[in-house]
Amino acid sequence: MKILRDLSLAIRFLTIIHVISFPTPNNTNQNEEALEENFANSMAFFPLVGMLIGVLLVALRRIFYYLPISPLVGDVLILIVWIWLSGGLHLDGFADSVDGFLGGHNKEEILKIMKDSSTGAKGVVALVSLLLLKFVLLV
Known part of the structure; x- marks a missing residue:
C-alpha cells in the first residue's frame, strides 16, 4: 500500500492526472514531518512518472x-x-x-x-x- 501511495503522490505532483489518494495509517493527525517523509519517498517514482x-x-x-x-x-x-x-x-x-x-x-x-x-x-x-x-x- 505504501508503494501505491508514493506512486499516487508522484503522479499527482508531477501531472494534472487525478489518481486515487491512498491514506496513510493514522491519517487523522499527520504531522508535517510525516508529510515530508511521504513526499521524499514519492521522489523515487519521479523517473517512472x-x-x-x-x-x-x-x-x-x-x-x-x-x-x-x-x-x-x-x-x-x-x-x-x-x-x-x-x-x-x-x-x-x-x-x-x-x-x-x-x-x-x-x-x-x-x-x-x-x-x-x-x-x-x-x-x-x-x-x-x-x-x-x-x-x-x-x-
Missing part, C-alpha cells in the same frame, strides 16, 4: 504521424500536450529561476525574485527560447 509521460507523448506523436496534418503542427501539439499534462510546473520553475539568477545580486534578492508570482522579461525570453529549442529538437 517521467517515463510514463514520455511514452504517452511518443504514442501521441505516432498517432499524429498517420493523421493528415503537417508534422510541424503535430510537433506543436506534442509540446502543448506536454505543457498541459505537466501543468507547466517545470516551465514556471525555469522562468522563476532565470529571473532570480539574472535579476538578483545577492542570495536574498535572488530568492525574493524567485518567490514573486509574476514573471519578468528575462524569464519570458528564457521560456520562449526553451520552448523553441524543444520544438526544434522534436522536428
Whole structure:
C-alpha cells in the first residue's frame, strides 16, 4: 500500500492526472514531518512518472504521424500536450529561476525574485527560447 501511495503522490505532483489518494495509517493527525517523509519517498517514482509521460507523448506523436496534418503542427501539439499534462510546473520553475539568477545580486534578492508570482522579461525570453529549442529538437 505504501508503494501505491508514493506512486499516487508522484503522479499527482508531477501531472494534472487525478489518481486515487491512498491514506496513510493514522491519517487523522499527520504531522508535517510525516508529510515530508511521504513526499521524499514519492521522489523515487519521479523517473517512472517521467517515463510514463514520455511514452504517452511518443504514442501521441505516432498517432499524429498517420493523421493528415503537417508534422510541424503535430510537433506543436506534442509540446502543448506536454505543457498541459505537466501543468507547466517545470516551465514556471525555469522562468522563476532565470529571473532570480539574472535579476538578483545577492542570495536574498535572488530568492525574493524567485518567490514573486509574476514573471519578468528575462524569464519570458528564457521560456520562449526553451520552448523553441524543444520544438526544434522534436522536428
